Amino acid sequence: MSEREDTSTLAAAVDHNRRTERLTRTWLLAPALVIILAISILPLGITVLYSFLTPGTYGGVTWEFSTDSYVQFLFQRDIFDDTLVFNSAYLSIFLRSIGLALGATIGALILGFPTAYFIATKPREQRNIWLFLITLPFWTNLLIRTYAMLLIIRDEGIINIVLMKVGIIGSPLSILYTDTAVFIGLIYSFLPFMVLPIYASLEKLDFSLVEAGYDLYASRLKVLFHVIVPLAKPGIVAGCILVFIPGLGAYITPELLGGGKKLMIGNMIAMQFGASRNWPFGSAAALILMALVVVVLLVNALATGREARSNG
Amino acid sequence: MVRDLKAMLGFNATAWICIVTLYLPILVLIAFSFNANRSVVLWTEFSLDWYVKAMDNDGIRNAAWVSVKIALFATVISTVAATMAALATTRTKRFAGQGMVYGIINQPLMIPEIVTAIATLSLFALVKRMTGLTGIGYLMLAHAAFCIPFAYMPIRARLENMTLTLEQAAADLYAPPLKVFTLVTLPLLGPGIVSGAMLAFVVSLDDVIITLMVAGPGETTLPIYILGAIRRGITPEINAVSTILVAVSVLLVVLLFFVQRRMQR
Numbered sequence: 167m168s169e170r171e172d173t174s175t176l177a178a179a180v181d182h183n184r185r186t187e188r189l190t191r192t193w194l195l196a197p198a199l200v201i202i203l204a205i206s207i208l209p210l211g212i213t214v215l216y217s218f219l220t221p222g223t224y225g226g227v228t229w230e231f232s233t234d235s236y237v238q239f240l241f242q243r244d245i246f247d248d249t250l251v252f253n254s255a256y257l258s259i260f261l262r263s264i265g266l267a268l269g270a271t272i273g274a275l276i277l278g279f280p281t282a283y284f285i286a287t288k289p290r291e292q293r294n295i296w297l298f299l300i301t302l303p304f305w306t307n308l309l310i311r312t313y314a315m316l317l318i319i320r321d322e323g324i325i326n327i328v329l330m331k332v333g334i335i336g337s338p339l340s341i342l343y344t345d346t347a348v349f350i351g352l353i354y355s356f357l358p359f360m361v362l363p364i365y366a367s368l369e370k371l372d373f374s375l376v377e378a379g380y381d382l383y384a385s386r387l388k389v390l391f392h393v394i395v396p397l398a399k400p401g402i403v404a405g406c407i408l409v410f411i412p413g414l415g416a417y418i419t420p421e422l423l424g425g426g427k428k429l430m431i432g433n434m435i436a437m438q439f440g441a442s443r444n445w446p447f448g449s450a451a452a453l454i455l456m457a458l459v460v461v462v463l464l465v466n467a468l469a470t471g472r473e474a475r476s477n478g
Numbered sequence: 479m480v481r482d483l484k485a486m487l488g489f490n491a492t493a494w495i496c497i498v499t500l501y502l503p504i505l506v507l508i509a510f511s512f513n514a515n516r517s518v519v520l521w522t523e524f525s526l527d528w529y530v531k532a533m534d535n536d537g538i539r540n541a542a543w544v545s546v547k548i549a550l551f552a553t554v555i556s557t558v559a560a561t562m563a564a565l566a567t568t569r570t571k572r573f574a575g576q577g578m579v580y581g582i583i584n585q586p587l588m589i590p591e592i593v594t595a596i597a598t599l600s601l602f603a604l605v606k607r608m609t610g611l612t613g614i615g616y617l618m619l620a621h622a623a624f625c626i627p628f629a630y631m632p633i634r635a636r637l638e639n640m641t642l643t644l645e646q647a648a649a650d651l652y653a654p655p656l657k658v659f660t661l662v663t664l665p666l667l668g669p670g671i672v673s674g675a676m677l678a679f680v681v682s683l684d685d686v687i688i689t690l691m692v693a694g695p696g697e698t699t700l701p702i703y704i705l706g707a708i709r710r711g712i713t714p715e716i717n718a719v720s721t722i723l724v725a726v727s728v729l730l731v732v733l734l735f736f737v738q739r740r741m742q743r
Contacts, residue, residue: 209597415590
């Protein structure tokens, strides 16, 4: 066999290997991709389609193009002369949701950062236990946790009973079914999402930098805000996004703790598919929510991109 | 001057407040599920009455059975699909479109659940109208889809930490690829697959929003039953069922913790 022939069979073998590898990979990926494309991504396309249709009389849609759903978000059509009047009802639900989600993010950050720091400064062998303690509640049902919170903050709940027994308050604080209740519930639900990424970035923190700060006569606060926080920034940003996005779309928390009166976007969308039977409007609202989420993610991606460029 | 480098004023206290806040509500719930009195406020004495009542309740029993059926189906489908996908993304060379594959697999995690829920409902309504098929299959498929990323994460992590040496050694000893896979790769991957399956099971068992939107008549899972019961009014029976569900999740996650600890060694 000549040397030339040898290399060509080798090349053919390599080529064959590559082809089988590609084939294997395709088959291995197929089930996961097919299921997610069919049951998660295709439906999003249908949602886009539905948002441009006309509501059916008994729910569902009639196949008639209309942009009414998007118009309805901001305006109300006058029944008599068909003019559009600005209507802030839906907009205010969106704004309240954004406000509550932002508030919960800040609250979770104020509680979560010190907690992550506390864990990161524990001896290495203890850290896993602490982390486990933080994540364990996350794996217990969100609905049940929210219900448990309801038991605590209602008028006859533990908090009020203790406060009244101690004599701090004379009559129970009415927290349940207010924005405060939803706010507390959101922090409680998503707190672990804040702690974990911040911990991940603090764990890598080099404490000799902190020591250098002290050597240069920086105060504790200065060291915290000029050394530790900047180094933990990726974790802080990740945590804020992880709390803000599910907070924005929350359904159970406002449903139980807001008593169905303090609506958020999630409840409003669900309502359009239930009692209100306006699927196109529900779809449009869901897409506006998605757009908000995408904006948050894009802003983050751009910011991290710019930072990486300016650092590199 | 000597000072504790790492200490920050008030940080320890905040951390403890966090831990207490995370656990206090759940502990109160559990405690009052054992209360003899109907009250969810006043403690009288220890009793298992509410558990007996909950077990006797047909609605709860049916809901529990529906939950387990769906969770088992979703776990098997999502774990198999996730294992295959994880092998494809870690055991072959980097390929064009790999980023997109990651994006698609993680997609159910990045979209607010309520959006996934109504989108899935829209699709299934369309399919139902076209085919006339109804049944619990829709719910099972929906669960399988959103469980995939949860199963995928630990399996992929495990694969990335496994060196190829053992597999290559087996191949050098003329083991055919299928034998290498079943006798070497799969046993090594075992803990990852177990973790993935447990996560998928817990996630399916706990889902509310997607189930609420997609479920047809008579397809009540345990969380949906609990939600309905809370809306009708608080009873200690709910505390008992909730405690059981919490116990199941906690048990699985504690098991998972030990599986992962073994994995690290």
